[in-house]
Structure formats: structure tokens, C-alpha cells
Amino acid sequence: MIDRMRFWVILFTIVMITISAAPAQDAGATHADWPHYGGTQFSWRYSALDQINTANVKALTPAWLFQTGDYAENLQTTPIVENGVMYLITARARVFALDAATGREIWNYRYPEPARSVPGFVGNRGLAIGDGKVFFGTKDNYMVALDQKTGRLLWRVNIDDARQCGCNITAAPLVVKDKVIVGGTGGDGAHRGYITAFSTKNGRLAWRWYVIPGPGEKGHETWKGDSWRFGGGAPWLTGSYDPALNLVYWGTGNAAADFYDAERVPAGADKSKDINLYTASVVALDADTGKLRWHYQEIHDDEWDWDSAYEVLLMDREIRGRMRQALVHMNKSGITSVLDRVTGELLGVFSVPEVQTWISGITEDGKLVGRNEPQLGKTTTVCPTAAGAKSWNSMAYSPRTGFLYVPVNELCEDITPNNAPADEGQNYMNGAFPVKLAPGRTTYSHVDAWDPVTGKLAWKIPYKYVLLASMLATAGDLVFTGNPEGEFYALDAKSGNKLWSYQTGAGNRGGSVSYSVNGRQYIATSTGWHSSVVGGALLALFPDQDWRLGSTLVVFALPEGSR
């Protein structure tokens, strides 16, 4: 009896070890579906589909397109696909369920325009599905759940009064087991950021984790006086999840005030150590309780709005002879950290922009050298910019090449700080930072392929204007993305050679995805790049261009019968 028991225990242990070691090369890949914002919850934006590949991509042709009719802003969404149905959300939270093979509308839902004006920008970067529901955040700061089959409203819950906090939701939520988890905006205002989890079933609060520890909590001592109350740190994008570790990973925003630190940094603080926790960090939270497991602060005292809120890519890689459960994370400065995702230990770091003047360099152990800090009463020019060496649009990762695919912009800005006091929910950047083109260049962006293990650049394709669309990598050894001129294109994942392109008619600022229905592989991309915020600010740098409006999903496939 004991022996039989021992046998089962051993077998169970072996199975568990195999399962937990398995995620390595495939857990981050999507197949027929594109179930999450980042592809899978490992956030690779990589599809294992290879029907469309380097040999036949030249034949890729439009299969269908869908005009959303919402021209309010950029179509920033990354579509979600499950069982042949595509789910799409627009800037003003119009939600569509479409037949993913034909574009036929199955249902639509229009979130009512907020009755009263609320602060914040119009925009929505995606939705999430799970538990038979579709989840999304809104401009007036609600988490909303619809019936996935019918589009009927099931529940909604207010996260915070947008008029008071100056915050709302533009990011796609993350569904983990029975919870829907979401981060908010507002970290450039006088606001204390947080991540909130609700029950998928009925919208009841499950947990909330404040980015900034309150009195008595560890890390609180890294804040001067009462500055923690309005210290920013909003985690305004979408996190990742490792089911084997049951940990949720999220990037947190910069501290506020952004460009003026005298009110928030304790006297005599050592800038080679943690300051203003847990802003400008990658954090690992227990998915069930929201309790902090570990943190890694990328920028101690972020005075440039480098904003570590970006996507977190989970991957297992051999690093210095040892297989590591790693994660890769970039902030707006282009500094990219490779961490052990079990412990938060730094395994490697590199920087992607060509023009970098805010520091003179970074050491192997992640220490900033030669900080070029904005100073009150002065104007300081730094490169890159608060618009991001990479903006919030995601990079992609291919396990076949081992490369990260990153759109990088080469821009500079003139930061003039001010010392205006905090006023709850109001802008608290404390500085103007007009963005300009990096001097002495003719191209202002490039698509890069980086090996995160070696920190080495494999190839680089320069481009004249800026790039603000997410990347997509596929097992056909293709990398897809689009540009502001409306060209959506495919590069050879190994060499960067451009193999195919198509003029979609309007700039690309959203996410592209791959999926299959009845054995046919599709590539879909959001098009339409309108005025405000980063997209508008950067396009204004090229006033001779006539950038076109749009809000259309364009879907491609190989011609019928050619497969």
C-alpha cells in the first residue's frame, strides 16, 4: 500500500516537474485562437501558425475588412479571436463580435457616452474574454462585462470617480482564473496608482494592490512626507500571467511629479537604490490575493517619465549556461531588463535607441551612469523622449529565432520643469517637454531584432517617420507591423528583409494578430491613426505629410486554393 502510494507520489511529482518545465518553448505561442491582448498571457505576440511563411507571403491578399464607424481616435485595439469569432473594441468602447472568416457582424454593443464630461483621453487598446464574458474598461472608469454570445450587458462596476482621480481605463484587462484584473491611467496626475481585481462572475471586488505603499507598509519610507498620496505610478497597460507560479506580472508607471522630484524624494536618498517604490518597476503579484511577491525597480527616481508600465514577456531561456524562467521588460527609455521571474533577480540589461543622452550608460548590474537630470529653472534636452524610444505598442518575440522585434523611435525633447503643487486628479507632470526630431538624421525610427540573452542587435531596418504599431511574429518566420503612411508589411524574421507589403489606407497604431478558421490562416491588423496624444504629437513633427484618418480592421489570407 505504501509502495503504491509512493509510486503515485513519484509519478505525480514527475508529471508536475514536466508540466512546470514545459512552458519553455511553446507556452507563449498562440495557435488557432488569439485569446489574449499579448497573444497568450506570456505576451509574446507570436503565432505558431506557419501556413503563411517566407516562401508564400508574396501572395498574401485581403480576405475581408471591417469599418468600425468610430473615427474618434486611433483604432488602437488588438483583436481577440476565439473559436472563429473575433472581438473588437474601438476608442469610444463600441464592441463588435465578428465572424473571423468573413467579417460578418454577429453582435455589437455601444457603451453609452458618459453623461457628464470626464477627464482623460479617448482611447481603448483592447478587451479580454473569459468565463463566457467580454471585459473592457471605459473612459469614465468602469469595468464592464458583456455576455460573450450575445453582447448583452451583464455587469459594470466603477473603479474610481474619474472626475476626482483623473484616471480611467484604456488598457485591455487580464483574465486570470475567476478574476478580471485591470490597471488604470492617471499616473501623470496627482493620483496614487493601483491594480484592481474583480470577480468575473459578478463584478465584486477581489483585491486591490496599491503601487505606492501606505503608512506602515514596507517601501513607504522611500517617499518624502505626504507625497505618497499623489505619487503616480499608475500601471496603465496590461500585465502577464504565469500559471505554474500563479504570479501576475505588471509594469508600473513613473512617479509623479514626473519632471520635478524635490517633493517626493526623501532628503539624502541614494539614487543607486530604490526610491519612490513601487513606481518605475516590474512587480510580481500573487494572482489570488494581489500580494506583492517581489519587485525590481528599473529607474530609481524616474525624473524623465520613463514609465515602466509596458508589457512583460515571459520566456524560458538558457542564460550563462543555466536554464532560467525569465521575463523581458522595456520602459520608455528603451532600457530593457531581463529578470528571473521567480525571484526578480536581474539577469541582463541593454538599451535600444541609437540616440541616448539622458544617461551616459548603464552598468551590467543595471546602475545608471551619468544621469542628465532636469533641473528647475533650466531647460534640459534629453533623448529619447517621454513619448518613448518605444511607445506603448508591444514588441514581439519568436522562440524560433530567439529575437525580440522592437519598433524604436529616435526623438529628443526639451524638458522645462516647474514646481506647481499637487492638486488631486489634475496634471502633475510638472514640466513641458516639446518633442523634436533627433538632430543630424534622415530616418527617425527602425524595426530592430534583439537577442535578449546576449543583449546584441541582430538586424535593423530604418524608416523615415515614426513607428507606433505593435509587432507580430509567426512560425512562418515572418514579422508583421505597419507604419503611419498606412503600409502594413512583412519582414523575414531572420534577416529583416521586407518580403511583402500592402497599403491599408490609413496609419497603423494598433495591434496585428494571426489566427485560423477551418484550417485557413489569417493575419489581421487595426488601421487608423488620428490626432491626439502621442500619435498626434509625433506626426506633428512631419507637417509636410497628409496623414489620413481611419478606423478599419483589415484581414489578410493566402488566396483560396493556393494552399
Place this chain on the structure above:
Amino acid sequence: MRVLAILCTVALSCAAQNVAKHGEQVFAKSCATGYCHGVKGGASGAPRLAGRGFNQAYINNVVTRGIPGTGMASFSTTLSPADLKAVVAYVATLNGAANTEVEEQAPSGSVLTGDAARGARLFKEAVRGFGRCSTCHEVDGFGISVAQPIAQVPASVAALKALATPDVKTGAVDGESMPVLVLSEGKQGTLFYDLTSTPPVERNGEPGSVKFADGSTWRHSSVIGAYDDTELAAILAYLRAVIKP
């Protein structure tokens, strides 16, 4: 501005010039910031505002209403009336208005002092999370109107704790019993707030699927535990100051 100050007796009334000067500060903090307008109305992420030929009525209209579908939000609730007027006056000067025809005004409404001022802060104090009053009550432009507008302010903290809440019913939803506030019942479904925990959740039940019965075990005293009695007294003082019967 120094030149303007010298000329103010000639071209512009000093009162109006002071307003515009204040407006310049409001503009720097609320408009020429982030990814929005540039310093002194220059172009940045948002369009240039200087020298566009905008008149004061147009500027006032845009600032108070916003431009739907763009990044230009309405500032009617985020700026005080005095700040709004001042920033409109300032942008008008950027468009060549010689006399902005704005008089400096005393702030509208009464200024809260003492307990009432403290209560105003406590009512919506962010650090209390979902335990603050504004989670369920909208007063003076802030908060979520889950409950009906407060018509009568309880006379004492004891009365606040013992508050009768006849609108709260007991709902049977998917085999679960819960305290609810019913919003509407119709062919489209039944809209109600689930008060089981804070924040309340607005739910939409299939038509006829939700049953309600009068009365509930829910008590107002169970959701005000984030405050002590002194704080609750200050909040009542605030409500008395702003809610006119």
C-alpha cells in the same frame, strides 16, 4: 508680461489683466502640459492656440464643453469657475483680444471652513478606497450616484448610523440572496445594484430572472466603518453646508 503690466492702464483694465495673468498660470498647469498644448499657446501634441483668430465666446465654449471625439476634454468640472474664466481670458489675449471684458469675480458659492471643510475632504478622501462616502453618494460634482441624492442630512452621528434605508431590498439572483437597490425593471432586463460588498456592482438580470422582496439585513452602519465618530460629524457638517433642504 512686464510690458503688459506697464501698459495695463492704457490698453487693458488692470483687473482684466490680472485675470489673464492668473489665466496664464492656469494654462501652464492645465493646458500647456503633458501631450497637449504648447507653452504660451504654441503647437505641441495638441494644436496651436495662439494667433488663430479665436474669440472669447468660442474659447469659452470649447473649454467648458470640450470637443467630443478628440483629446480636448471639458474643463467645466475640473477647473473652478474663476480658473475657467481666467484661462479663457488668457487664450483670448493670445488671439489678440485687447480687452478681455472679464471682471475678477469672487469665487462662486460659499467657502467651507472648519468642520465642513474637513468633512468635504473626508467625504471623498482617496486613501479610504472603497470605504469613502463618494463610493455611493454624489455630492457637489463628485462621487458615484448609487444612492438617490441626499435630501435630508441626518441630525447626528447616531442618526446616521441608524439610518433607515427602505430602498434597499432583498434580491434573489441565480439562487443567491443579496441586498439590492433596484434601478429599473423592464423587457430588456432588470437593472440593479448588488450591495453585497463595496463597491456596489451594477448588474443586469435577464427579464423576470431576478426576484425582489422588501426589507434587507443591509445596514448603512456597515459601510461607514472607515470613519470614526469625529470624522462622521465633520462629514455631516459638510453635508449640511452644501445640501439645502
